[in-house]
Amino acid sequence: MYDRPTQARATFPRPAFSFWSLLRRAMLAEPWPAQWRSPDPQPAYDVIIVGGGGHGLATAHYLAAEHGIRRVAVLEKGWIGGGNTGRNTTIIRSNYLQDESAALYEHALKLWETLSEALDYNVMYSARGVMMLAHDEHDVRSLKRHVHANRLNGIDNEWLTPDQAKAFCPPLEISPASRHPVLGAALQRRGGVARHDAVAWGYARAASAQGVDIVENCEVTAIRRGRDGAVTGVETTRGPIAAPRIGIVAAGHTSVLMGMAGMRVPLESFPLQALVSEPVKPVMPCVVMSNTVHCYVSQSDKGELVIGGGTDVYPSYAQRGALHVSTHTLEAICELFPGFRRLRMLRSWGGIVDVTPDRSPIIGPTPVSGLFVNCGWGTGGFKATPGSGHVFAATIATGTPHPLAAPFGLERFRSGHLIDEAAAAAVAH
Protein backbone atom coordinates (compact mmCIF):
# COMPACT_ATOMS: atom_id res chain seq x y z
CA MET A 1 0.00 0.00 0.00
CA TYR A 2 2.81 2.41 0.79
CA ASP A 3 5.37 3.06 -1.91
CA ARG A 4 8.66 4.29 -0.67
CA PRO A 5 8.46 8.09 -0.91
CA THR A 6 10.84 9.64 -3.38
CA GLN A 7 13.60 11.51 -1.68
CA ALA A 8 15.42 13.87 -4.00
CA ARG A 9 19.15 13.54 -3.57
CA ALA A 10 20.65 16.96 -3.22
CA THR A 11 22.85 17.90 -6.17
CA PHE A 12 23.94 21.36 -5.07
CA PRO A 13 27.52 22.25 -4.13
CA ARG A 14 28.46 21.80 -0.51
CA PRO A 15 31.31 20.12 1.33
CA ALA A 16 30.53 16.43 0.97
CA PHE A 17 31.42 13.94 3.65
CA SER A 18 33.53 11.02 2.53
CA PHE A 19 36.10 8.68 3.96
CA TRP A 20 38.83 10.90 2.53
CA SER A 21 37.39 14.14 3.87
CA LEU A 22 37.11 12.60 7.35
CA LEU A 23 40.67 11.24 7.15
CA ARG A 24 42.04 14.54 5.94
CA ARG A 25 40.37 16.48 8.75
CA ALA A 26 41.63 13.97 11.28
CA MET A 27 45.19 14.12 9.97
CA LEU A 28 45.36 17.89 9.61
CA ALA A 29 43.47 18.55 12.84
CA GLU A 30 41.71 21.41 11.05
CA PRO A 31 38.46 22.68 12.49
CA TRP A 32 35.42 21.76 10.41
CA PRO A 33 33.89 24.66 8.51
CA ALA A 34 30.40 25.83 9.42
CA GLN A 35 27.87 23.45 7.89
CA TRP A 36 25.25 26.08 7.14
CA ARG A 37 25.27 29.82 6.48
CA SER A 38 24.12 32.30 9.13
CA PRO A 39 22.87 35.21 7.00
CA ASP A 40 21.08 38.33 8.10
CA PRO A 41 17.45 38.18 7.01
CA GLN A 42 16.60 39.61 3.60
CA PRO A 43 13.65 42.03 3.26
CA ALA A 44 11.46 39.48 1.47
CA TYR A 45 11.09 35.77 0.76
CA ASP A 46 8.66 33.48 -1.05
CA VAL A 47 8.01 31.47 2.12
CA ILE A 48 8.76 32.11 5.79
CA ILE A 49 8.93 29.13 8.13
CA VAL A 50 8.53 30.15 11.77
CA GLY A 51 10.36 27.67 13.96
CA GLY A 52 13.81 26.16 13.41
CA GLY A 53 13.24 22.73 14.88
CA GLY A 54 13.42 19.50 12.95
CA HIS A 55 9.94 19.90 11.45
CA GLY A 56 10.57 23.48 10.28
CA LEU A 57 14.01 22.73 8.85
CA ALA A 58 12.70 19.62 7.10
CA THR A 59 9.88 21.69 5.61
CA ALA A 60 12.38 24.22 4.26
CA HIS A 61 14.58 21.45 2.86
CA TYR A 62 11.74 19.76 1.00
CA LEU A 63 10.38 23.10 -0.26
CA ALA A 64 13.75 23.64 -1.94
CA ALA A 65 14.58 20.07 -2.91
CA GLU A 66 11.21 18.87 -4.17
CA HIS A 67 9.30 22.02 -5.09
CA GLY A 68 12.06 24.34 -6.30
CA ILE A 69 11.11 27.04 -3.78
CA ARG A 70 14.48 28.29 -2.57
CA ARG A 71 13.71 31.83 -1.42
CA VAL A 72 12.82 30.51 2.00
CA ALA A 73 13.69 31.80 5.47
CA VAL A 74 13.56 29.68 8.62
CA LEU A 75 13.13 32.04 11.58
CA GLU A 76 14.20 30.64 14.95
CA LYS A 77 13.89 32.66 18.15
CA GLY A 78 16.72 30.74 19.82
CA TRP A 79 19.08 28.33 18.14
CA ILE A 80 18.09 25.59 15.72
CA GLY A 81 17.22 22.32 17.35
CA GLY A 82 17.22 23.98 20.78
CA GLY A 83 13.55 23.44 21.47
CA ASN A 84 11.70 20.15 21.48
CA THR A 85 14.03 18.74 18.79
CA GLY A 86 16.79 18.74 21.39
CA ARG A 87 14.57 17.69 24.28
CA ASN A 88 12.82 14.53 23.14
CA THR A 89 13.71 10.87 23.64
CA THR A 90 14.34 10.30 19.89
CA ILE A 91 11.94 7.36 19.56
CA ILE A 92 10.85 6.43 16.03
CA ARG A 93 7.93 4.10 15.27
CA SER A 94 4.85 3.98 13.05
CA ASN A 95 2.60 1.46 14.84
CA TYR A 96 -0.38 3.81 15.16
CA LEU A 97 -3.91 2.49 15.33
CA GLN A 98 -5.92 4.65 12.94
CA ASP A 99 -5.38 4.33 9.19
CA GLU A 100 -4.71 8.05 8.72
CA SER A 101 -2.05 8.12 11.45
CA ALA A 102 -0.47 4.86 10.33
CA ALA A 103 -0.10 6.23 6.80
CA LEU A 104 1.45 9.48 7.99
CA TYR A 105 3.89 7.96 10.47
CA GLU A 106 4.83 5.14 8.07
CA HIS A 107 5.58 7.78 5.44
CA ALA A 108 7.99 9.31 7.95
CA LEU A 109 9.53 5.96 8.88
CA LYS A 110 10.26 5.17 5.25
CA LEU A 111 12.00 8.53 4.91
CA TRP A 112 14.03 7.81 8.07
CA GLU A 113 15.35 4.63 6.48
CA THR A 114 17.17 6.54 3.74
CA LEU A 115 17.58 9.93 5.39
CA SER A 116 21.32 9.74 6.08
CA GLU A 117 22.05 9.02 2.41
CA ALA A 118 19.59 11.64 1.16
CA LEU A 119 21.08 14.37 3.33
CA ASP A 120 24.68 13.10 3.16
CA TYR A 121 24.63 13.50 6.93
CA ASN A 122 24.60 10.65 9.43
CA VAL A 123 21.41 11.01 11.46
CA MET A 124 22.30 7.73 13.24
CA TYR A 125 18.91 6.13 12.61
CA SER A 126 19.07 2.81 14.43
CA ALA A 127 16.22 0.34 13.83
CA ARG A 128 16.78 -1.47 17.11
CA GLY A 129 13.11 -2.22 17.71
CA VAL A 130 10.41 -0.56 19.81
CA MET A 131 8.72 -2.92 22.26
CA MET A 132 5.48 -1.89 23.97
CA LEU A 133 4.59 -3.85 27.11
CA ALA A 134 1.22 -5.25 28.18
CA HIS A 135 0.67 -5.50 31.94
CA ASP A 136 -2.98 -6.52 32.13
CA GLU A 137 -5.72 -8.08 30.02
CA HIS A 138 -6.83 -4.73 28.69
CA ASP A 139 -3.29 -3.98 27.50
CA VAL A 140 -3.11 -7.40 25.83
CA ARG A 141 -6.33 -6.79 23.89
CA SER A 142 -5.37 -3.23 23.01
CA LEU A 143 -1.86 -4.07 21.80
CA LYS A 144 -3.03 -7.12 19.84
CA ARG A 145 -5.59 -4.90 18.17
CA HIS A 146 -2.74 -2.57 17.23
CA VAL A 147 -0.70 -5.48 15.86
CA HIS A 148 -3.59 -6.57 13.63
CA ALA A 149 -4.49 -3.04 12.53
CA ASN A 150 -0.86 -2.30 11.67
CA ARG A 151 -0.47 -5.50 9.67
CA LEU A 152 -3.58 -4.69 7.66
CA ASN A 153 -1.88 -1.41 6.82
CA GLY A 154 1.34 -3.14 5.78
CA ILE A 155 3.22 -1.98 8.86
CA ASP A 156 5.38 -4.46 10.76
CA ASN A 157 4.27 -5.22 14.30
CA GLU A 158 4.31 -8.57 16.08
CA TRP A 159 3.12 -10.06 19.33
CA LEU A 160 5.68 -11.47 21.75
CA THR A 161 5.17 -13.75 24.74
CA PRO A 162 6.82 -12.69 28.00
CA ASP A 163 9.71 -15.10 27.36
CA GLN A 164 10.19 -13.73 23.84
CA ALA A 165 10.12 -10.19 25.25
CA LYS A 166 12.77 -11.16 27.80
CA ALA A 167 14.90 -12.72 25.07
CA PHE A 168 14.64 -9.52 23.01
CA CYS A 169 15.38 -7.28 26.00
CA PRO A 170 17.35 -9.21 28.67
CA PRO A 171 17.29 -6.57 31.45
CA LEU A 172 13.47 -6.68 31.52
CA GLU A 173 11.85 -8.21 34.62
CA ILE A 174 9.09 -10.64 33.62
CA SER A 175 8.47 -12.50 36.89
CA PRO A 176 4.72 -13.06 37.45
CA ALA A 177 5.34 -11.91 41.02
CA SER A 178 6.69 -8.52 39.98
CA ARG A 179 4.72 -5.39 40.67
CA HIS A 180 4.11 -4.82 36.95
CA PRO A 181 3.87 -8.35 35.46
CA VAL A 182 4.59 -8.52 31.73
CA LEU A 183 1.82 -10.46 29.95
CA GLY A 184 3.26 -9.91 26.50
CA ALA A 185 4.54 -7.20 24.22
CA ALA A 186 4.08 -5.69 20.77
CA LEU A 187 7.32 -5.28 18.85
CA GLN A 188 7.94 -3.09 15.84
CA ARG A 189 11.40 -4.14 14.69
CA ARG A 190 11.78 -1.24 12.23
CA GLY A 191 11.21 1.21 15.07
CA GLY A 192 14.17 2.63 16.91
CA VAL A 193 15.99 5.86 17.58
CA ALA A 194 17.98 8.54 15.75
CA ARG A 195 20.32 11.31 16.81
CA HIS A 196 18.13 14.38 17.33
CA ASP A 197 20.85 17.03 16.90
CA ALA A 198 22.03 15.42 13.69
CA VAL A 199 18.49 15.56 12.30
CA ALA A 200 18.33 19.33 12.83
CA TRP A 201 21.87 19.88 11.60
CA GLY A 202 21.51 17.60 8.59
CA TYR A 203 18.35 19.33 7.39
CA ALA A 204 19.86 22.76 8.11
CA ARG A 205 22.97 21.93 6.12
CA ALA A 206 21.01 20.58 3.17
CA ALA A 207 18.52 23.46 3.18
CA SER A 208 21.19 26.12 3.51
CA ALA A 209 23.16 24.75 0.57
CA GLN A 210 20.02 25.09 -1.57
CA GLY A 211 19.64 28.76 -0.72
CA VAL A 212 17.40 28.62 2.36
CA ASP A 213 18.31 31.30 4.90
CA ILE A 214 18.42 29.99 8.47
CA VAL A 215 18.06 32.98 10.77
CA GLU A 216 18.66 32.27 14.44
CA ASN A 217 18.02 34.61 17.38
CA CYS A 218 15.11 36.01 15.40
CA GLU A 219 11.80 35.98 17.26
CA VAL A 220 8.58 36.72 15.42
CA THR A 221 6.69 39.44 17.27
CA ALA A 222 3.78 40.06 14.90
CA ILE A 223 2.19 38.71 11.74
CA ARG A 224 1.35 41.37 9.16
CA ARG A 225 -1.78 41.11 7.07
CA GLY A 226 -3.00 43.08 4.08
CA ARG A 227 -6.37 44.72 3.51
CA ASP A 228 -7.78 41.50 2.10
CA GLY A 229 -6.76 39.68 5.28
CA ALA A 230 -3.98 37.67 3.63
CA VAL A 231 -0.61 37.52 5.33
CA THR A 232 2.07 39.84 3.98
CA GLY A 233 4.95 39.10 6.30
CA VAL A 234 6.16 39.19 9.89
CA GLU A 235 7.70 41.59 12.37
CA THR A 236 10.72 40.17 14.12
CA THR A 237 13.36 41.15 16.64
CA ARG A 238 15.64 41.52 13.60
CA GLY A 239 13.28 43.71 11.60
CA PRO A 240 10.27 43.22 9.31
CA ILE A 241 10.36 40.44 6.71
CA ALA A 242 7.82 40.16 3.89
CA ALA A 243 6.43 36.93 2.43
CA PRO A 244 3.12 35.88 0.84
CA ARG A 245 3.20 32.49 2.54
CA ILE A 246 4.01 31.73 6.17
CA GLY A 247 4.26 28.31 7.78
CA ILE A 248 4.00 28.14 11.56
CA VAL A 249 5.94 25.15 12.94
CA ALA A 250 6.44 26.25 16.53
CA ALA A 251 5.24 23.31 18.66
CA GLY A 252 4.29 24.52 22.16
CA HIS A 253 4.32 28.19 21.15
CA THR A 254 1.96 27.76 18.20
CA SER A 255 -1.01 29.26 20.08
CA VAL A 256 0.98 32.42 20.77
CA LEU A 257 1.93 32.82 17.10
CA MET A 258 -1.53 32.00 15.77
CA GLY A 259 -2.90 34.57 18.19
CA MET A 260 -0.82 37.17 16.31
CA ALA A 261 -2.95 36.37 13.26
CA GLY A 262 -6.13 36.59 15.30
CA MET A 263 -6.69 32.83 15.34
CA ARG A 264 -7.45 30.46 18.18
CA VAL A 265 -6.40 26.85 17.62
CA PRO A 266 -7.45 23.71 19.54
CA LEU A 267 -4.17 23.31 21.40
CA GLU A 268 -3.01 23.29 25.00
CA SER A 269 0.67 23.47 25.90
CA PHE A 270 2.13 21.21 28.57
CA PRO A 271 5.65 20.59 29.89
CA LEU A 272 6.86 17.09 29.00
CA GLN A 273 9.88 15.74 30.85
CA ALA A 274 12.80 13.55 29.98
CA LEU A 275 15.93 12.57 31.85
CA VAL A 276 19.18 10.70 31.33
CA SER A 277 21.25 8.51 33.62
CA GLU A 278 24.99 8.38 34.02
CA PRO A 279 26.58 6.56 31.05
CA VAL A 280 27.13 2.82 31.38
CA LYS A 281 28.25 -0.05 29.13
CA PRO A 282 25.62 -1.31 26.63
CA VAL A 283 22.78 -2.86 28.64
CA MET A 284 19.65 -1.89 26.77
CA PRO A 285 19.38 -3.27 23.23
CA CYS A 286 16.06 -1.72 22.20
CA VAL A 287 13.41 0.83 23.10
CA VAL A 288 10.88 -0.29 25.71
CA MET A 289 7.63 1.56 26.30
CA SER A 290 4.91 0.93 28.82
CA ASN A 291 1.85 3.11 28.57
CA THR A 292 0.14 1.59 31.58
CA VAL A 293 2.83 2.20 34.18
CA HIS A 294 4.10 5.00 32.04
CA CYS A 295 7.74 4.79 31.23
CA TYR A 296 9.85 4.57 28.15
CA VAL A 297 13.55 3.95 28.02
CA SER A 298 16.40 3.36 25.58
CA GLN A 299 20.18 3.71 25.71
CA SER A 300 22.10 6.33 23.77
CA ASP A 301 25.34 5.58 21.98
CA LYS A 302 27.10 7.50 24.75
CA GLY A 303 25.75 4.93 27.21
CA GLU A 304 23.20 7.08 29.00
CA LEU A 305 19.78 5.63 29.59
CA VAL A 306 17.33 8.05 27.98
CA ILE A 307 14.06 8.05 29.91
CA GLY A 308 10.81 9.71 28.99
CA GLY A 309 8.58 11.05 31.73
CA GLY A 310 5.08 12.40 31.65
CA THR A 311 3.48 15.78 31.24
CA ASP A 312 2.34 18.01 34.03
CA VAL A 313 -1.42 17.99 34.54
CA TYR A 314 -1.87 21.70 33.88
CA PRO A 315 -0.93 23.81 30.83
CA SER A 316 2.34 25.63 31.29
CA TYR A 317 5.20 27.22 29.36
CA ALA A 318 7.74 26.56 32.15
CA GLN A 319 10.36 24.28 30.58
CA ARG A 320 10.92 22.06 33.60
CA GLY A 321 7.99 19.93 34.85
CA ALA A 322 7.23 18.76 38.36
CA LEU A 323 9.46 16.41 40.38
CA HIS A 324 6.65 14.01 41.27
CA VAL A 325 6.02 13.39 37.57
CA SER A 326 9.56 12.16 36.87
CA THR A 327 9.60 10.28 40.18
CA HIS A 328 6.56 8.33 39.04
CA THR A 329 8.38 7.31 35.85
CA LEU A 330 11.55 6.29 37.70
CA GLU A 331 9.55 4.14 40.11
CA ALA A 332 8.18 2.23 37.12
CA ILE A 333 11.66 1.90 35.56
CA CYS A 334 13.05 0.48 38.81
CA GLU A 335 10.30 -2.15 38.94
CA LEU A 336 10.60 -3.17 35.28
CA PHE A 337 14.40 -3.07 35.20
CA PRO A 338 15.67 -3.94 38.70
CA GLY A 339 19.24 -3.79 37.38
CA PHE A 340 18.89 -0.06 36.77
CA ARG A 341 18.10 0.81 40.38
CA ARG A 342 21.64 1.83 41.25
CA LEU A 343 21.98 4.22 38.32
CA ARG A 344 22.12 7.91 39.11
CA MET A 345 20.24 10.40 36.99
CA LEU A 346 22.47 13.07 35.48
CA ARG A 347 20.06 15.56 33.94
CA SER A 348 16.37 16.22 33.57
CA TRP A 349 14.58 18.82 31.51
CA GLY A 350 11.23 19.75 30.04
CA GLY A 351 9.94 20.77 26.63
CA ILE A 352 6.64 22.46 25.87
CA VAL A 353 4.40 20.21 23.80
CA ASP A 354 1.20 21.30 22.04
CA VAL A 355 -1.58 18.81 22.60
CA THR A 356 -4.76 18.57 20.51
CA PRO A 357 -8.09 17.19 21.73
CA ASP A 358 -7.66 13.97 19.66
CA ARG A 359 -3.87 13.69 20.16
CA SER A 360 -3.29 13.90 16.41
CA PRO A 361 -1.39 16.70 14.69
CA ILE A 362 -2.86 19.62 12.75
CA ILE A 363 -1.33 20.13 9.30
CA GLY A 364 -2.67 22.39 6.61
CA PRO A 365 -3.93 25.77 5.46
CA THR A 366 -5.81 28.03 7.86
CA PRO A 367 -8.76 30.39 7.36
CA VAL A 368 -6.15 33.18 7.06
CA SER A 369 -5.02 33.30 3.43
CA GLY A 370 -1.31 32.49 3.05
CA LEU A 371 -0.99 31.18 6.60
CA PHE A 372 -0.24 27.48 7.07
CA VAL A 373 0.19 25.57 10.30
CA ASN A 374 1.91 22.34 11.31
CA CYS A 375 1.39 21.72 15.01
CA GLY A 376 -0.26 19.53 17.62
CA TRP A 377 2.32 16.75 17.50
CA GLY A 378 1.97 16.67 21.26
CA THR A 379 4.26 14.26 23.03
CA GLY A 380 5.38 12.40 19.91
CA GLY A 381 6.58 14.67 17.13
CA PHE A 382 10.20 13.61 16.69
CA LYS A 383 9.39 10.34 14.94
CA ALA A 384 7.39 12.22 12.32
CA THR A 385 10.05 14.83 11.50
CA PRO A 386 10.87 13.83 7.89
CA GLY A 387 7.28 12.96 6.97
CA SER A 388 5.90 16.06 8.63
CA GLY A 389 8.29 18.31 6.73
CA HIS A 390 7.68 16.43 3.50
CA VAL A 391 3.88 16.71 3.51
CA PHE A 392 3.89 20.25 4.93
CA ALA A 393 6.25 21.46 2.19
CA ALA A 394 3.89 20.01 -0.42
CA THR A 395 0.95 21.67 1.31
CA ILE A 396 2.64 25.09 1.33
CA ALA A 397 3.97 24.74 -2.24
CA THR A 398 0.64 23.80 -3.78
CA GLY A 399 -1.72 25.57 -1.40
CA THR A 400 -3.70 22.37 -0.95
CA PRO A 401 -3.07 19.63 1.62
CA HIS A 402 -0.82 16.74 0.67
CA PRO A 403 -3.04 13.59 0.49
CA LEU A 404 -1.47 12.17 3.65
CA ALA A 405 -1.98 15.49 5.46
CA ALA A 406 -5.54 16.06 4.25
CA PRO A 407 -7.27 14.21 7.14
CA PHE A 408 -5.25 16.28 9.64
CA GLY A 409 -6.65 19.71 8.76
CA LEU A 410 -8.24 22.15 11.21
CA GLU A 411 -11.57 21.40 9.55
CA ARG A 412 -11.85 18.08 11.39
CA PHE A 413 -12.75 19.79 14.65
CA ARG A 414 -15.76 21.34 12.96
CA SER A 415 -16.82 18.27 10.99
CA GLY A 416 -16.21 15.88 13.86
CA HIS A 417 -13.87 13.61 11.88
CA LEU A 418 -11.38 13.34 14.72
CA ILE A 419 -8.43 10.96 14.48
CA ASP A 420 -8.44 9.60 17.98
CA GLU A 421 -5.01 8.41 19.04
CA ALA A 422 -5.52 9.22 22.70
CA ALA A 423 -5.79 5.59 23.77
CA ALA A 424 -2.77 4.56 21.76
CA ALA A 425 -0.66 7.52 22.60
CA ALA A 426 -1.66 8.55 26.12
CA VAL A 427 1.44 10.40 27.19
CA ALA A 428 3.91 7.85 25.90
CA HIS A 429 3.25 8.97 22.35
Add this chain to the structure above:
Amino acid sequence: MLLIPCPWCGKRPELEFRHAGQAHVARPADPSAVDDDAWAAFLYVRDNPKGRHAERWRHVHGCGRFFNAVRDTVTDRIAATYKPNEAPPA
Protein backbone atom coordinates in the same frame (compact mmCIF):
# COMPACT_ATOMS: atom_id res chain seq x y z
CA MET B 1 4.90 20.43 42.85
CA LEU B 2 2.62 23.39 43.31
CA LEU B 3 1.27 24.47 46.68
CA ILE B 4 -2.31 25.34 45.84
CA PRO B 5 -4.51 27.42 48.16
CA CYS B 6 -7.96 25.81 48.20
CA PRO B 7 -10.49 28.56 49.08
CA TRP B 8 -11.99 26.25 51.70
CA CYS B 9 -9.04 24.19 53.01
CA GLY B 10 -6.00 26.45 52.62
CA LYS B 11 -2.66 25.57 51.04
CA ARG B 12 -2.32 21.94 50.05
CA PRO B 13 0.12 20.07 47.76
CA GLU B 14 -0.75 19.71 44.08
CA LEU B 15 -1.19 15.92 44.43
CA GLU B 16 -4.48 16.52 46.29
CA PHE B 17 -5.96 18.31 43.29
CA ARG B 18 -7.16 17.58 39.80
CA HIS B 19 -6.84 20.14 37.03
CA ALA B 20 -10.15 20.73 35.27
CA GLY B 21 -9.34 22.98 32.34
CA GLN B 22 -10.02 26.59 31.50
CA ALA B 23 -12.42 28.43 33.81
CA HIS B 24 -15.50 30.40 32.80
CA VAL B 25 -16.27 28.35 29.66
CA ALA B 26 -20.03 28.50 29.34
CA ARG B 27 -21.98 25.89 27.41
CA PRO B 28 -24.22 27.64 24.86
CA ALA B 29 -27.66 28.07 26.42
CA ASP B 30 -29.35 26.74 23.29
CA PRO B 31 -26.93 24.38 21.47
CA SER B 32 -29.28 23.97 18.52
CA ALA B 33 -29.09 27.70 17.90
CA VAL B 34 -25.32 27.90 17.42
CA ASP B 35 -23.54 27.00 14.18
CA ASP B 36 -20.88 24.32 13.77
CA ASP B 37 -18.01 26.77 14.19
CA ALA B 38 -19.30 28.04 17.51
CA TRP B 39 -20.03 24.52 18.72
CA ALA B 40 -16.55 23.32 17.71
CA ALA B 41 -15.04 26.27 19.53
CA PHE B 42 -17.00 25.40 22.67
CA LEU B 43 -16.00 21.73 22.47
CA TYR B 44 -12.38 21.95 21.47
CA VAL B 45 -10.84 25.41 21.56
CA ARG B 46 -9.43 26.70 24.81
CA ASP B 47 -7.29 29.68 25.71
CA ASN B 48 -3.63 28.69 25.77
CA PRO B 49 -1.99 31.91 26.91
CA LYS B 50 1.65 32.41 27.74
CA GLY B 51 0.95 34.31 30.93
CA ARG B 52 -2.14 34.86 33.05
CA HIS B 53 -4.64 31.99 32.83
CA ALA B 54 -7.91 31.42 34.68
CA GLU B 55 -8.47 27.73 35.27
CA ARG B 56 -10.60 25.29 37.27
CA TRP B 57 -9.23 22.93 39.86
CA ARG B 58 -10.96 20.33 41.99
CA HIS B 59 -9.73 19.42 45.46
CA VAL B 60 -10.47 15.71 44.87
CA HIS B 61 -8.44 14.41 47.81
CA GLY B 62 -9.71 17.07 50.18
CA CYS B 63 -13.04 18.82 50.34
CA GLY B 64 -13.95 17.59 46.84
CA ARG B 65 -15.07 21.02 45.69
CA PHE B 66 -14.33 22.89 42.48
CA PHE B 67 -12.75 26.32 42.55
CA ASN B 68 -10.96 28.65 40.14
CA ALA B 69 -7.38 29.87 40.11
CA VAL B 70 -5.47 32.54 38.24
CA ARG B 71 -2.02 31.22 37.41
CA ASP B 72 0.86 32.57 35.33
CA THR B 73 1.74 29.82 32.84
CA VAL B 74 5.35 31.02 32.55
CA THR B 75 6.20 31.02 36.25
CA ASP B 76 3.40 28.67 37.41
CA ARG B 77 2.84 31.17 40.26
CA ILE B 78 -0.78 31.21 41.44
CA ALA B 79 -1.93 34.83 41.84
CA ALA B 80 -5.29 34.04 43.41
CA THR B 81 -7.89 31.34 43.94
CA TYR B 82 -11.60 32.05 44.20
CA LYS B 83 -14.91 30.28 44.52
CA PRO B 84 -16.82 29.07 41.45
CA ASN B 85 -19.45 31.78 41.30
CA GLU B 86 -17.05 34.64 41.89
CA ALA B 87 -15.59 36.81 39.15
CA PRO B 88 -11.86 36.49 38.47
CA PRO B 89 -9.81 39.11 40.34
CA ALA B 90 -8.73 42.07 38.23
